[in-house]
Structures are given as C-alpha cells and as structure tokens.
Amino acid sequence: MCQLLGMNCATPTDITFSFRGFSQRAGITSDHSDGFGIAFFEDKACRLFVDNQSAVESPIAEFIRNYPIKSRNVIAHIRKATQGKITLENSHPFVRELWGRQWIFAHNGDLHHFHPRLSARFTPVGNTDSEWAFCYVLDQLVQRFGYVEPTLEQISEALTQIAPSIAEYGTFNFCLSNGQALFSYATSKLHWLVRAYPFKPARLIDLDVEVDFSTVTTVEDRVAIITTEPLTQNEAWTAYVPGELIVFKNGQPVQRSVTHVQRLKREQENPALIRKTKADQY
Secondary structure, eight states: OOOOEEEEEEEEEEOOHHHHHHHTTTSOOOBBOOOEEEEEEEETEEEEEEEEEEETHHHHHHHHHHSSEEEEEEEEEEEEOOOSSSGGOOOOEEEEETTEEEEEEEEEEEESSOOOOOOOOOOSSSOOHHHHHHHHHHHHHHHHTTTTTOHHHHHHHHHHHHHHHHHHHHHEEEEEESSSSSSEEEOOOOEEEEESSOOOOOEEEESSOEEEESSSOOOEEEEEEEEEEEEEESOOOOOTTTTTEEEETEEEEEEEOOOOOOOOOOOOGSGGOOOOSSGGGG
C-alpha cells in the first residue's frame, strides 16, 4: 500500500528535511514507486505537484527536495498501486473546492467493493478507491452542512461518523486539509510527533542526514509531523490507535477521538455505499 506524510505548523515552515527521507521510500528503502504528489497550502489555495513517476526518479520531486516552500499545512503521498493504473489522474493528493476553499486528500489503504453513490458535485477523475472515498467524504459534508461553511469542530465531529463508515470496507488511513487544519485518521498504521521549543537534533532513518532544529527555529515555531512509518530514529513517535481521528492545528493536536470500526460481513448491510453495475467496477 501507499505511504502518507503530513505537516501542520504554527508558523509557515518548509518540509524539505522530512520529504528527503520520505521520498527515499519510493524505490530506495522501500518500493512505493508508482507515483507521488505533494500539496502546500497558502491560505485557501494550495500548490499541488503530482507525477506518475516515482519520487526517486521524478524531476519534480528533486525540485521539492531542494526548494524550501513554506506552508502551515502540507500533505504528501508516495504510491504503491492497489487499485487504478499508474497514471497522473490516479496520483495523490487529490484536490477539490468546497465552501470557497481547496481541500486536499491522500489515502493509504485498500477499500474493497467501495463505489458509493455520488452527487454531481464531486466526481472522480481517475479510478482509485481513494478518490471515490474523497468524493464521498465531501458529499457527506455537503449533505450535513449545505452551503454554510461549518466550524472545524463540526467538521471533526462529522468525520468521526463518515470515516468509520468507509473503513468498514478495508484499510482507511488518510490525511485531509482545507488549509485551516489537518485532519488525520487511521485504521492500521499512522504515527505522529510534535517538534517544539526547545528544539533538538533529528536524524533521518532513510538517509544519513541530521538537522539540529534549535539552530533554525524560534520559540514561536511548532511543527506536527504525521507519517505512515516514523521518519527519524531519535525522536519519540506516537502510533495512532485503530479508528483514531486526530485534528492538528497550529502545530499540535487539538482533538482526538476513537471510533470502533465494524467490518461488514455482507456487502448488502450498507447498500447506500455500493453500486454493483458493470460500469462501476475497475
């Protein structure tokens, strides 16, 4: 399956250190080489870079490793395809507009027979289970809140109901952001940490690189890193509890909740999430 990387910060920060290590897993220290993508928020909009080449070979990834774009919310993804061809339209993160903001979503996992009924408002461009899940999440938010933008607390509460209903169909780990906060959810494997004053050195697992963050930060800086597998060997990473939703804002977790996921025994137990026409199978 794929791997995720997210960053949420109190002040605009670059992700070059973490991305250098993370991108090694796209063919050097692991085999997640079926495309990559990364999105940097700037207020309501984001810079999105995707490629169906691996993050080891892609010139775009090389640019990202060497250009310190600063942002308060970043989501990156390296793909190991389980559903959908290795094409640009199937490369994460995916982007959509909702309530006058761009929303970014990346998924790690595999959802079986998940092709929900969607409105015309959000339609997949590619043919991955991940993009179907993203469109379904946004559809459900619109059904709940209409055209009035909800608070972050209301979005978080809605996700505690929406995410487990999707997770019934398989492995569902994701990072989602609208530029105001970073929402993350895991049913199997996701880890997080917060770097804050007084900062300490950090050494990558996948590269022989160390940075002493105390020399490049201020007391106002605070950075939360979310990733599938820990990126550094000398920091204390916290593993998500299965079914845990964590919301990060200003570089720290502001809400944590755990919802039990009931795996479906039969597809027909939740027919609203499944369409069984031939055209829906990929």
